[in-house]
Amino acid sequence: MKNRRTWKRHESEVAALMGGKRQPCTGGHHADVLTPCFAVECKARTRLPEWLKDAMAQAVRSATEGRTPLVVLTEVQQGRRAERFVLIRMADWLDWHGGNIPATTNIRQDSIPGAITGHCGEEADK
Numbered sequence: 001m002k003n004r005r006t007w008k009r010h011e012s013e014v015a016a017l018m019g020g021k022r023q024p025c026t027g028g029h030h031a032d033v034l035t036p037c038f039a040v041e042c043k044a045r046t047r048l049p050e051w052l053k054d055a056m057a058q059a060v061r062s063a064t065e066g067r068t069p070l071v072v073l074t075e076v077q078q079g080r081r082a083e084r085f086v087l088i089r090m091a092d093w094l095d096w097h098g099g100n101i102p103a104t105t106n107i108r109q110d111s112i113p114g115a116i117t118g119h120c121g122e123e124a125d126k
Contacts, residue, residue: 021035
């Protein structure tokens with residue numbers, strides 16, 4: 001994503017959703033967004049690969065009541081330990097971790113299941 005305003009807006013929206021703060025681009029190595037629990041690297045693309053969207057759609061169809069759909073991506077190379085990445089929809093992440101849904105985002109309020117409450121570690125302390 002080459003348009004500077006577009007990626008700045010994307011990072012600001014993610015920060016607002018996650019209850020974090022966008023970090024200005026000052027050079028060096030740092031996260032785009034910091035929350036109390038997460039260092040977030042934001043990537044915006046005009047289109048995501050169809051196979052990735054298909055994998056998430058399959059996980060959504062397979063998720064029975066009370067289960068959160070996830071996609072686990074694995075990079076396998078002979079002679080090396082597999083590296084795995086977990087992909088979750090933002091609405092599901094917010095349901096698990098809490099967050100904010102500002103009116104300026106494209107996320108519909110009714111697309112977030114359940115109440116958006118809690119912050120990092122809150123549930124574990126109870």
